[in-house]
Amino acid sequence: MKITAAVLHQCGGHHRPYGSAAPLSVQALDLDPPKPGELLVKIEAAGLCHSDLSVINGDRPRPMPMALGHEAAATVLALGDPDDGQFAVGDRVVLVFLPACGQCVPCLSGQGYLCANGAAANGEGRLLRGGVRLHDQGLPVKHHLGVSAFASHAVIDRRSAVKVDADIPAEIAALFGCAVLTGVGAVFNTAAVRPGESLLVYGLGGVGLSALLGALAAGAQPVMAIDPSPEKRALALELGAAVAVAPDAARDLPKADVVIETVGRAAVLAEAYAAARRGGRIVTVGLPNPAEMLAIPAVSLVADAKTLMGSYMGSSIPARDIPRYLALWRAGRLPVERLLTSVSPLADINALMDELADGRAIRQIVVLG
Incomplete structure (x- = not known):
């Protein structure tokens, strides 16, 4: 045809x-x-x-x-x-x-x-x-x-x-x-966020804002966000984020239990890694150019006991998770x-x-x- x-x-x-x-x-x-x-x-x-x-x-x-x-x-x-x-x-x-x-x-x-x-x-x-x-x-x-x-x-x-x-x-x-499956899945499946954990999202595109919504649905507190766009930061606050700042103000934020990076740049992932507390979890869902290399202090993986995790498709099983996320949407939680x-x-x-x-x-x- x-x-x-x-x-x-x-x-x-x-x-x-x-x-x-x-x-x-x-x-x-x-x-x-x-x-x-x-x-x-x-x-x-x-x-x-x-x-x-x-x-x-x-x-x-x-x-x-x-x-x-x-x-x-x-x-x-x-x-x-x-x-x-x-x-x-x-x-x-x-x-x-x-x-x-x-x-x-x-x-x-x-x-x-x-x-x-x-x-x-x-x-x-x-x-x-x-x-x-x-x-x-x-x-x-x-x-x-x-x-x-x-x-x-x-x-x-x-x-x-x-x-x-x-x-x-x-x-x-x-x-x-894609957006919801990846962003919400990174919160629920990959990071396995628990109620009361603090969470920071780098990047507020479709996946990043989906992760923010997923974090709020999971009971994370506080939920923080970083993005250069004032409009996207304003939307994040409207959706329930406690703080949304430009990248140059990221250093003023407290260290987070969970950091989710959605930008797809190795330099941003390095910043996200540094933004996690000792023992924290860093989840990356962005897709950098294959030529980009990540540089982090190797000793920190042991001394700070951080966990760096990749998340493809939000570690989701679509036939299981899409109906679950749609149910949350119907309930007004996504x-x-x-x-x-x-x-x-x-x-x-x-x-x-x-x-x-x-x-x-x-x-x-x-x-x-």
Whole structure:
């Protein structure tokens, strides 16, 4: 079938502003039907994330050409297995950016978020069961994180979808596929925050503010935040943060039990490490350029008994955690709708990337007609 998608033909080397350089080409592609174990979905809403931007600017090299987008809500249109017992035509689903194969060592150890086969497929720009389903005049187009959500339709592995209630607005449901899953999961799963622990968040984008909301839901006190944007700091205070300061005032904050770094820069992670108390936990969810190296005093790992933890996808099991986080949202304890900056058509995708790169947006949503 013919679909419309935003395709990146070159990773890195694009000059700003993206609105005029137009690194993403909104164009027609051919989409193959789903194979057994796959779903054809109609994308309803897709969120812009720094993981998309980092492919455009070259921080995360990926094979080209690639149809971008990975955080989305969709409706199932067709099943690769007619007798699929989990999904049905018409289901509302949240798409997740790492399908867990269920057979590798991490999956069998309860760490599907570290699935070796899913990670390999994502790195190669293919679906979990092999190959691509997208083509441009007969030539293959790679999938972004198994989803390629900046499109009217997608074929995904069934393990890239979590069924949710149909009454959840698509622009809200989409946020649970990446920003909420990553930020809230870093609090609940990776850091295992306990009520009364102090928590500091570096960076107040979609993931950082989700982590802040998760910290408040977990009972952390006080919850503190650091970001250069006055608007984002003001929102953090409105959401319940006790303190929100610019980076140059970070030294005045007390040491925290838990520090969560969402910026994706090694220098910021080093600051986050220093901001934790002795015996504290530091969780990093940002994705720096692979060339960046982290420098910390090696002796502090022993002398200060600090724990530095990486958190991919919030150490989440999507089929377990997305329904839990949605239940918290329904209860008013995760007001993620406050993170929505704008809802725009797919045609605006390049200009929206400028707003994201400039730090002027928290979570932008594109709707697909």
